[in-house]
Amino acid sequence: MLRTALTDMFGIEHPIVLAPMGGVSGGRLAAAVSNAGGLGLVGGGYGDSGWLSRELSLVKSQTSHPWGVGLITWSADASIVDLALGYRPYAVMLSFGDPRPYGSIVKAAGCHLICQVQDVAGARLALEAGADVIVAQGTEAGGHGAGRSTLALVPAVVDAVTPTTVLAAGGIADGRGLAAALMLGAQGALIGTRFYASKEALGHPQAKRMIVDARGEDTCRTTVFDVVRKLAWPQPYDGRALRNGFVERWRGREEELAAQVDTQYHVYASAVQAADHDVAVVWAGEGVDLINGIEPAGDIVQRMATEATDRLRWGGRLA
């Protein structure tokens, strides 16, 4: 039990939050994290209402602990925000875009607002949106994000928004990273890739295995998977993924890919259908070196909390 402003806010046991990974953080994974004493967030992705309704029903049925849902701000609309709030989540997390318009709706519903940001200017905007929690996300993170690194970004955000609660995200995959996040002034960590390689994650078994096998150098930030999927991600966002044949082929030739997108879109979609991960994306963060197996999410939460506690006790004795 590591008691911080985050655990107090939600009445949870561990300052560990599941990143709302689109297509990966379904209701079952979110519930498993919440049942283990963390805070599970379902990944709303690009606003597929059928998928989201099913997964939110699932998380509600599988846990009586606090849970939440994450949305991609620029891609969301009022109806998907309303749909999410209709399930009465304990928290809605908004990432990637100006959080103010939907933030006010979330707050008006009496729900905790979590905003994920990639720089200090974004953190100030999150404050304006009424954020209860601000996630400072570094470039180490898997999936979408931007360019600043976690270690230097987190204390800069803390200095800018104190006393608002800050979480660290990006590159944290074990209890050492969680303990480091607390030293930086964060009140907990938002963790994605480590939970992708869990039993309950919705990702393909082969994708999970690739995460276990990868080293940090096998990841890169890229826009090619957004270009080929015709997703209009605004600047400055790109995403960190495992290097595969597709990214090696198109990285640095994004304009050429865009010019051929009508053909490549279908090539890509077929690869996704066939679970061909030499083409289809596997989002993954730099922390993959620290991931050595596909495990139940609850075990991951427990080990991370225990390891962080041990590290903090060691540090306390050092001082």
Add this chain to the structure above:
Amino acid sequence: MLRTALTDMFGIEHPIVLAPMGGVSGGRLAAAVSNAGGLGLVGGGYGDSGWLSRELSLVKSQTSHPWGVGLITWSADASIVDLALGYRPYAVMLSFGDPRPYGSIVKAAGCHLICQVQDVAGARLALEAGADVIVAQGTEAGGHGAGRSTLALVPAVVDAVTPTTVLAAGGIADGRGLAAALMLGAQGALIGTRFYASKEALGHPQAKRMIVDARGEDTCRTTVFDVVRKLAWPQPYDGRALRNGFVERWRGREEELAAQVDTQYHVYASAVQAADHDVAVVWAGEGVDLINGIEPAGDIVQRMATEATDRLRWGGRLA
């Protein structure tokens, strides 16, 4: 006093090492850090023997505490290694290149060998070289380096080289970062940019002021300053610097710059003479948000150690 494997190895008080910044970490700065209880390393740069002899004489005359010297491995030759060893440093640090050839010379002289690496493969090479200390340097760092981020790299290197002593470098500019480094499994931190903005650093006062004023987003990694100076840095190294007019003009057009280098070399050299930092490089890391003044290096060491101790005590109580 934070006692770690690093402080035990050198008999020093704080696990804080001055990065050997070329042209910035002179004898006076190194001595100030060592006199405050850290380990000061003089920056050997590109092997100017006159400069190095003067600064090594200076550090020897100004401190009776342990100190060292850092060399750029790919640019060094046996004579500069011998010159450095002739001053009987407590440590020689080798960065950027295969450390094995000079590493054996350093070890044969009975001197501690510190190797700085940017990935796990480099850490394994450092072990082969007989490194007593391995610095895992993240991409947040100012000056030369590579692509991996500190937060995820440090524990991966620790896992690969335990029980060898590891230091964290990159993005650490205050006691929070030092405490975080210890949580990650490092035995201390190597710190550059924070000491650039010190009274004793050899950098230009305007450069120091620019570091104080900058935000993390104002830095970028680039090769343009190497191209224009005709420095043959090997792959995968580039350097993090403050964005200025010169880098904005040439970044992404490095081949064009190389084609005009005979002209641009003189333009650049004149700007250095004139201390025109809209052209001349100011190396700086992402931790600049955390730097709020130009201070005596000893004060920086003391505050960093005190702040880290306070954070670690807080963390120990949390657990």
